[in-house]
Amino acid sequence: MNTRDLERTLRDAGLPDAVPEGAAPRITTFLEVRRRWSGAHNVSGPRALVEAWQTDVVDAFAVACVLAPELPLCDVGSGSGVPGLIVAILEPSRAVTLVEPIAKRAALLRTAAQTLELPHLRILRARWPVCLEEPAQVVSRAVVTPSDWPALAIAPGSMVKSFLRMLAVDRPVVTVEGFQLAAAVDYRSARADRRVERWQRA
Numbered sequence: 001m002n003t004r005d006l007e008r009t010l011r012d013a014g015l016p017d018a019v020p021e022g023a024a025p026r027i028t029t030f031l032e033v034r035r036r037w038s039g040a041h042n043v044s045g046p047r048a049l050v051e052a053w054q055t056d057v058v059d060a061f062a063v064a065c066v067l068a069p070e071l072p073l074c075d076v077g078s079g080s081g082v083p084g085l086i087v088a089i090l091e092p093s094r095a096v097t098l099v100e101p102i103a104k105r106a107a108l109l110r111t112a113a114q115t116l117e118l119p120h121l122r123i124l125r126a127r128w129p130v131c132l133e134e135p136a137q138v139v140s141r142a143v144v145t146p147s148d149w150p151a152l153a154i155a156p157g158s159m160v161k162s163f164l165r166m167l168a169v170d171r172p173v174v175t176v177e178g179f180q181l182a183a184a185v186d187y188r189s190a191r192a193d194r195r196v197e198r199w200q201r202a
Helices: 003-012 023-041 046-050 053-066 084-090 103-116 149-153
Strands: 073-076 096-099 121-124 136-139 160-167 179-188 193-201
Touching (some): 023 084, 053 160, 053 179, 053 193, 084 096, 149 160
Parallel strands (some): 096 121
Antiparallel strands (some): 179 193
16 A cells, blocks of 8 residues: 555544655555465464455554653554554654564564564563563553453553553443543544543553
């Protein structure tokens, strides 16, 4: 997909259509690497591969809209690279850590990172929680339910200063002691209305 088509896709999703220079071809390269790996290693479902721009890429742009500018991002259970690896493409100067326990998925992420030469991206083959070296914000698209994610995100003793919730139809109301809602964006993916929220320490 070229930049103009990506801008149109973002507008259709109800998101800002600003695409960083060079991002569209780099996202295309990542999706092609993922498609090849999926053919051999089943790291991403067939529907996700077909709808990648309207779901995975749109989700990553929505996440980028609400990130705290000063904090690194940690993507928990990054799987096939969404949203964390795409955010690293959109914001190459931001430190991004992808936490993925499954070997074949971690190998995909390493291959994509090397192919794209993303200098501030690191991949940890591990399960959350992990010991963060500095304050960070965390996101997880599919590891646990939206109602359970806040408690897992801010495990005792963590350096988490903000956590993101990625929500679809099921949007359980949460109250998280010591955190407050700092930013949110509503948008449309290929299949549903969606929302991303960022909660930060009060």
